[in-house]
Amino acid sequence: MEAKSELPSSSASPGCITPLDSALLSSLPMSPDTLRFDDDDDDEDDLEVFSKDTTLTDGNSFSPLVLTSPSSMTNQYKFEDETDVKDIFITVDEPESHITAIETFITYRIATKTTRSEFDSSEFEVRRRYQDFLWLKSRLEDAHPTLIIPPLPEKFIVKGMVERFNDEFIETRRKALHKFLNRIADHPTLTFNEDFKIFLTAQAWMLTSHKKQGPGLFSRMGQTIKAVASSVRGVKNRPEEFTDLVDYVDVFSQKLNVLDKVTQRIYKEEKDYCEELKEYGPIYTLWSASEEDLVDPMKGMAGSIDRCYRVTDTLSSKLSGDLIPIIHEYVLYSETLNLTEEIEKLEDKVECANNALKADWERWKQNMHCDLKLAFTDMADNRINHYEECLATWEAFLSSQTSDPQLDSKTDDQS
Structure with missing residues (x-):
C-alpha cells in the first residue's frame, strides 16, 4: 500500500x-x-443514574451546560459510497454530577434520533457514564478486531481527581464522547453493531443485564484473531x-x-x-x-x-x-x-x-x-x-x- x-x-x-x-x-x-x-484527496463514570437532586446548583456541582448539537467534523463532507441522507443523529450533552457513598461521577445524556427500521422508536434518551463508553469500545474491538475503532479520552487517574469535575474538564470530555459516538455512527460497519444499538437505546437495568452476558461468537472470534496475531509478531516476510x-x-x-x-x-x-x-x-x-x-x-x-x-x-x-x-x-x-x-x-x-x-x-x-x-x-x-x-x-x-x-x-x- x-x-x-x-x-x-x-x-x-x-x-x-x-x-x-x-x-x-x-x-x-x-x-x-x-x-x-x-x-x-477530496474524494473523498455511568449507568443511567437517578440523581437525588436533579437540579444542580453552582454550590454542589456545576451549572448544566446549555448545548446545541455540535456537528462532527466527519459530517462536514461525504464519501462517494455514503448515502446522501444521514439516518441517525446522536448528541451527547447535559452532564450531571452524582455523589454516592462510595464514588462521585458524571453522567451524560445521550439523545438519539433515527429513521432506521431496526430501532423500535425514532427517538431515544438515556444517561451513560464513562465506564459505559469503555464497555462499548471494548465490545466493538472484540467484535471487529480488523477495524479501526475510534478512541476515547483517557480516564484520569486518582491524583487528577480534583480536576475531573471542573467545568472545563467536563466540557472537554463531553465533546470527545460526542465525537466518539458520531464516529461510530458514521462508520459503514460499526454503526450497525448490536452493542452500539443497545448502548443508545437500553435503559439502565437493561444495559446492566446485557453487560453480564458472556461474549458472543464474533467476540470470541475477535479474541482468537488477536491471539494468533500476537503469536506471529516475528514474521519477517511481510x-x-x-x-x-x-x-x-x-x-x-x-x-x-x-x-x-x-x-x-x-x-x-x-x-x-x-x-x-x-x-x-x-x-x-x-x-x-x-x-x-x-x-x-x-x-x-x-x-x-x-x-x-x-x-x-x-x-x-x-x-x-x-x-x-x-x-x-x-x-x-x-x-x-x-x-x-x-x-x-x-x-x-x-x-x-x-x-x-x-x-x-x-x-x-x-x-x-x-x-x-x-x-x-x-x-x-x-x-x-x-x-x-x-x-x-x-x-x-x-x-x-x-x-x-x-x-x-x-x-x-x-x-
Missing part, C-alpha cells in the same frame, strides 16, 4: 516553538512519500504493502506526539500571557488617578490592553477547543493503529480480515486528512483574526493620541 500523505507544519505564532522543539521535530524520520496531505503501512504509522505516531506536546505547551504559555494581560490593564487605570495630565492616554492604554486580552483569551479558547482535541484524538488513534496493524500479519490465514483492515485503513486516512486540514486552516484563520484585531486596537490608540488637542497645545507652547 502506497502511503502518500505528508504532515504539514503547524502554523503556530512566531516565538512559541523553541529551537529545542524545532530540533526535535526535524530529527524524526520523515520521507517525502510517507506523510503527505494531497489536495487531490508484504511490502503492509511494511508501508507500519512505516506510515510509526512516523505518523512520532510526529503527532511531538506536535501534541508542543501545542499543549503553546496553549499553556498563551494562557499565562493572557492572565498577565488581564492584570496589566488595570495598572494604568489606577495610575491615571494620580496623573492628572495623563488620564486620557493611560485610560486609552488600559482599554487597548483589555481589548487585546479579550481577543487573546478567545484565541486561546479556540486553540484549546478546536486544534488540541483533534491532534490528541489522532494521537490516541495512532495507539489504536499500532494494535490493529498486528492483524495484517495473519496474511493468508485470515484473508477476509486482511481486506477489511485495508478498506478501513483507506477510509480512516481520508477522515484524518480532512480533519487535520480543517483544524490547521481554522487555526490559521484564528491567528490572522487575532493579530488583525490587536493591530486595529493599537492603531486606534495611536490615532487618538496623535490627534489629542491637549498634546497639540503643549507642543505649540513648547515651540
Whole structure:
C-alpha cells in the first residue's frame, strides 16, 4: 500500500516553538512519500443514574451546560459510497454530577434520533457514564478486531481527581464522547453493531443485564484473531504493502506526539500571557488617578490592553477547543493503529480480515486528512483574526493620541 500523505507544519505564532522543539521535530524520520496531505484527496463514570437532586446548583456541582448539537467534523463532507441522507443523529450533552457513598461521577445524556427500521422508536434518551463508553469500545474491538475503532479520552487517574469535575474538564470530555459516538455512527460497519444499538437505546437495568452476558461468537472470534496475531509478531516476510503501512504509522505516531506536546505547551504559555494581560490593564487605570495630565492616554492604554486580552483569551479558547482535541484524538488513534496493524500479519490465514483492515485503513486516512486540514486552516484563520484585531486596537490608540488637542497645545507652547 502506497502511503502518500505528508504532515504539514503547524502554523503556530512566531516565538512559541523553541529551537529545542524545532530540533526535535526535524530529527524524526520523515520521507517525502510517507506523510503527505494531497489536495487531490477530496474524494473523498455511568449507568443511567437517578440523581437525588436533579437540579444542580453552582454550590454542589456545576451549572448544566446549555448545548446545541455540535456537528462532527466527519459530517462536514461525504464519501462517494455514503448515502446522501444521514439516518441517525446522536448528541451527547447535559452532564450531571452524582455523589454516592462510595464514588462521585458524571453522567451524560445521550439523545438519539433515527429513521432506521431496526430501532423500535425514532427517538431515544438515556444517561451513560464513562465506564459505559469503555464497555462499548471494548465490545466493538472484540467484535471487529480488523477495524479501526475510534478512541476515547483517557480516564484520569486518582491524583487528577480534583480536576475531573471542573467545568472545563467536563466540557472537554463531553465533546470527545460526542465525537466518539458520531464516529461510530458514521462508520459503514460499526454503526450497525448490536452493542452500539443497545448502548443508545437500553435503559439502565437493561444495559446492566446485557453487560453480564458472556461474549458472543464474533467476540470470541475477535479474541482468537488477536491471539494468533500476537503469536506471529516475528514474521519477517511481510508484504511490502503492509511494511508501508507500519512505516506510515510509526512516523505518523512520532510526529503527532511531538506536535501534541508542543501545542499543549503553546496553549499553556498563551494562557499565562493572557492572565498577565488581564492584570496589566488595570495598572494604568489606577495610575491615571494620580496623573492628572495623563488620564486620557493611560485610560486609552488600559482599554487597548483589555481589548487585546479579550481577543487573546478567545484565541486561546479556540486553540484549546478546536486544534488540541483533534491532534490528541489522532494521537490516541495512532495507539489504536499500532494494535490493529498486528492483524495484517495473519496474511493468508485470515484473508477476509486482511481486506477489511485495508478498506478501513483507506477510509480512516481520508477522515484524518480532512480533519487535520480543517483544524490547521481554522487555526490559521484564528491567528490572522487575532493579530488583525490587536493591530486595529493599537492603531486606534495611536490615532487618538496623535490627534489629542491637549498634546497639540503643549507642543505649540513648547515651540
